Amino acid sequence: MPLIVQKYGGSSVADAKKIKNVARRILKTKKRENRVVVVVSAPGGTTDRLLSSAYEITAHPSEREVDMLLATGEQISISLLTMALHSLGCPAISFTGPQVRILTDMAHTKARILSIDTKRIKAELKKGKVVIVAGFQGISQEEDITTLGRGGSDTTAVALAISLKAASCEIYTDVEGIYTADPRIVSFAKRLKKISYDEMLELSSLGAKVTQLRSVELAKRYNVRLHVRSTFSNKEGTMITEKGLEAPGVSGVTYDKDQAKITIQSVPDRPGIASAIFNKIAKENINVDMIIQSASLKGLTDLSFTIAGTDLKKALPAIKVITKRIKAKGVTSSKGVAKVSIVGVGMRSYPGVAARMFSCLAKERINIEMISTSEIKISCAIDEKNVRKAVKSLHREFGLEK
Numbered sequence: 001m002p003l004i005v006q007k008y009g010g011s012s013v014a015d016a017k018k019i020k021n022v023a024r025r026i027l028k029t030k031k032r033e034n035r036v037v038v039v040v041s042a043p044g045g046t047t048d049r050l051l052s053s054a055y056e057i058t059a060h061p062s063e064r065e066v067d068m069l070l071a072t073g074e075q076i077s078i079s080l081l082t083m084a085l086h087s088l089g090c091p092a093i094s095f096t097g098p099q100v101r102i103l104t105d106m107a108h109t110k111a112r113i114l115s116i117d118t119k120r121i122k123a124e125l126k127k128g129k130v131v132i133v134a135g136f137q138g139i140s141q142e143e144d145i146t147t148l149g150r151g152g153s154d155t156t157a158v159a160l161a162i163s164l165k166a167a168s169c170e171i172y173t174d175v176e177g178i179y180t181a182d183p184r185i186v187s188f189a190k191r192l193k194k195i196s197y198d199e200m201l202e203l204s205s206l207g208a209k210v211t212q213l214r215s216v217e218l219a220k221r222y223n224v225r226l227h228v229r230s231t232f233s234n235k236e237g238t239m240i241t242e243k244g245l246e247a248p249g250v251s252g253v254t255y256d257k258d259q260a261k262i263t264i265q266s267v268p269d270r271p272g273i274a275s276a277i278f279n280k281i282a283k284e285n286i287n288v289d290m291i292i293q294s295a296s297l298k299g300l301t302d303l304s305f306t307i308a309g310t311d312l313k314k315a316l317p318a319i320k321v322i323t324k325r326i327k328a329k330g331v332t333s334s335k336g337v338a339k340v341s342i343v344g345v346g347m348r349s350y351p352g353v354a355a356r357m358f359s360c361l362a363k364e365r366i367n368i369e370m371i372s373t374s375e376i377k378i379s380c381a382i383d384e385k386n387v388r389k390a391v392k393s394l395h396r397e398f399g400l401e402k
């Protein structure tokens with residue numbers, strides 16, 4: 001008999017009415033499929049609120065205690081959702097991550113799942129119960145509560161689908177699937193019926209915050225079909241699979257706002273310097289995104305790169321230290337940078353896509369500050385205030401609105 005894993009995001013369980021709606025959907029699935037395991041996030045806004053309450057106490061909360069605190073959010077929704085199922089006459093039981101031995105490493109606030117002991121879940125399924133598991137949390141080898149990084153419930157769902165050999169993994173959210181562009185910006189954006197893991201990975205990391213990046217990586221590695229759908233409608237959603245639609249050319253346009261650009265000026269151009277700079281930044285656990293180095297002039301180059309805007313405060317002191325050490329001239333930084341990107345596996349076989357993107361932005365008089373590419377993506381850093389214009393015109397340029 002097939003087993004279904006469903007995950008409901010925070011906006012789907014934000015209040016009592018919504019929780020009851022989710023319970024009715026689960027019951028329907030249960031009647032059809034019989035075995036259902038459900039992963040839920042904390043009620044919408046809860047994790048943010050908990051996090052800010054930590055910062056009201058101290059600017060530097062211990063990460064172990066942050067995990068202890070944040071894990072309580074999901075405990076609210078699993079218990080309430082289970083009660084809602086009970087009141088519909090549906091047998092159900094809730095579990096925290098530690099209770100079902102979602103074992104993780106010790107990297108607090110961004111832990112990785114090592115294994116899941118499915119014994120207890122299977123026993124409850126056998127008794128005919130719906131099993132509700134708290135997303136986003138686990139327990140480390142040291143028996144401490146850990147969390148999996150923001151949006152981590154998606155990863156819990158995929159990991160459970162793998163461990164339980166589920167027939168499918170459905171991610172329920174407040175949008176109807178994955179779109180060719182953010183529908184809030186492009187009113188003609190179309191829902192994609194299918195998308196490949198690789199495209200979805202680019203989209204997740206590029207700022208389309210529908211699923212956590214890690215969950216898609218995991219789904220790809222174990223070939224789990226991910227079905228992204230809306231909690232509030234019965235539309236078919238988007239299937240994330242190996243192949244996707246294989247649309248010719250570009251599949252979607254995406255953007256990521258809140259980026260910061262850092263330039264280290266007059267960097268001595270010799271072996272080992274880039275390594276020294278980026279190792280220092282990596283040690284601070286900061287992700288560097290686009291990097292450009294100017295041509296060397298009299299043995300000196302300028303090195304620019306982007307990071308998440310929220311990391312700027314943490315990054316600058318470290319970068320200033322390394323700037324001094326390598327005897328570069330100085331550092332400048334600016335916020336208000338955005339990245340717009342076009343993504344598509346079909347780009348591989350279509351020459352001239354980059355040129356078309358740049359011409360399109362030029363026509364809109366949008367200056368490109370940095371460029372980076374992969375096999376299936378081209379990204380440009382631009383001024384944040386031009387994002388809407390850029391996304392709209394690129395969406396039109398690549399014929400995505402038909």
Ligand code: ASP
Nearest residue numbers: 041047136150151152153
């Ligand atoms: N509640 C957590 C968050 O807000 C995990 C999740 O929603 O997936 O990031």
Ligand code: MG
Nearest residue numbers: 009010041151
């Ligand atoms: Mg989420």
